[in-house]
Amino acid sequence: MGHPKLVIQNLSKTFDKKAVFSSLSLYINQGEFVSIIGPSGCGKTTILNIIAGLEKETAGTVHIDKIPGYMLQKPLLLPWKTTLENVMLGLTLRQVSEKKARQLAYDMLKKFKLSEYANYYPHTLSGGMAQRVALLRTVLFNNQFLLMDEPFGALDALTRLSMQMWLLNLWQTYKSSVLFVTHDIWEAILLSDRIYVLSSSPATIIKEVNIDLSRPRKREFLKDKKVIAIEESLERLLLSIQ
Ligand SMILES: Nc1ncnc2c1ncn2[C@@H]1O[C@H](COP(=O)(O)OP(=O)(O)OP(=O)(O)O)[C@@H](O)[C@H]1O
């Protein structure tokens, strides 16, 4: 903790004269897990795209030290490449040699218990497995700062839970900083140190919530009275702005 990994000040974005969000200021400390929740269309993906450098802000500033790893909602694995080759992409994008990339990618698959799938092609992987592969590829690109856009939205509840635990394990292993977008209030509380709540478009930050509760967190954590109180207040807030 301490020095910030990301600082956004007074960020605004307009598409075709329509303001999507205006004057957003937020930060992520080193090693922090921060989520953004907010109604559909309020600009969450646009914020991540601006941080990743894929989209240009209309006004404001974004400070990061290095391009983050970016994981999209769909795993976007290349169908003609195996699991190992897809994971390697995170490294070859960083100009790491083929031989070294193969070794590092394999070590990573082994460490996170996926090495038996190294030679599988994406269409033979389950949805959860494909997301794990995509996550490892993202982490090999940059394990210090991850942007994640509803990465588990399409998964069934059980797979989702095991992915959430897997992500927390990975986050703790690398002491990464994470900016995580989700529609799921429970998911945001389970994973985060802090949550930003956005209003509908033109969006502003209407609330910042500290989830000052112990780690490591398990599923039972969600039955804690304090957690339920936070969940209810966030739900009320989100319902009031739909
Ligand atoms: N390239 C673009 N050109 C024009 N308008 C765009 C573009 N990208 C996004 N928008 C508009 O900006 C707004 C915010 O989109 P964005 O995808 O960031 O929302 P979101 O909060 O991620 O929504 P969801 O929760 O549904 O994923 C939407 O009204 C969308 O139509």
Ligand SMILES: [Mg+2]
């Ligand atoms: Mg989106």
